[in-house]
Amino acid sequence: MKATNSASSDFGGFKTIRTGALIARSQICRELAIDPRLIDLAVAFLTPYANTIQLHVTQAIRVLPGEKAQMAHRDRWAWSQIQLPPELEPQVNPVLANLLSEIEPQLNIMLAITEFTDENGATRIAPGSSHYSDDVKLPDDAFVAAEMSPGSLLVFTGSVFHGAGANKTQADRIGLNIDYSLGWLRQEDNQYLSCPPEIAKDLDPKLQELLGYTVGGPSLGYFTPPLPAGEDLSSPLKALEQTHETVRLDADGRLSSG
């Protein structure tokens, strides 16, 4: 995390450090992301709406002293907000927003690495908010701080209004965020780029599947190697077999040769 720059946006914060690509970078995150207790929960919650689930994002979030509270939001907005230049207010595709209100596209895990307290920026959650309309303005007292000891987990859905709290202490608040989403949706962190075949080829098959290196249905997620001819409709696993170069990361998550 020390090697990561601070975020610099209203949403991401100006005193918040976000370190992603944790399947590529962190052995512990690899183990957690396929812990049967988390996977079983994600499968039970998400598979009414999809035949497969996937990793949506893995990110360590370090909220530094002096950071203000993050705007309240729903993570499912990732799929309905329209990408615009940062100086413009986000706009929403109403058809998508309505569609997303009918399903649950995402399940989030926040693991407390440090203590999570009201004072140091514990995630603020609005209980019962998953059925509110997208444009509701919630008062401060609709939120509770998810106070936790290190090692505890907060589980919440992509429909729940939430946000990181303000850090009024002198110490960092660190959480590890592992989110799963429906297999037919686009991932927040592009897992094929954040964990490319050179790294993914040595991972547990369950992780390869969650990253997206398997087909997700009879005609979902195959690939077509441009060369040689005749290998159309290949399983992504073939791309992992074809990768001969070994990539290793050192203890700080930096590329090391050999």
Ligand SMILES: O=C(O)CCC(=O)C(=O)O
């Ligand atoms: O760090 C947290 O407590 C929540 C962060 C969050 O909700 C986000 O960045 O979308």
